Amino acid sequence: MYRLFKLLTFKKLQLLITGFKLGLFIATRRRQILFYLKIIRNLQFEDLSKFFRMIKTSIYKQLKK
Structure with a gap:
């Protein structure tokens, strides 16, 4: 998990x-x-881009409501 955070930019974090x-x-x-x-806990680096897409869509859905 620590290796993931080292590779992230501030905006992505x-x-x-x-x-x-x-x-x-x-x-x-x-x-x-x-x-x-x-x-x-089981999140891998490859899953991170999918995770960001899920976050964006869920934020947009919450804002629309």
Whole structure:
């Protein structure tokens, strides 16, 4: 996990933290916190671009509501 953070720029790190908070909020509402944390723990570097896309789409969806 530390190697991931070394490769990130500040803007991407901000987006990751925002997405993590948003995902945690959604997981709390749906009572799936353990499942969400397991996904975060098993995150690999290749999955990071997919994760950023998921964060962006979920943020846009939340803003539209």
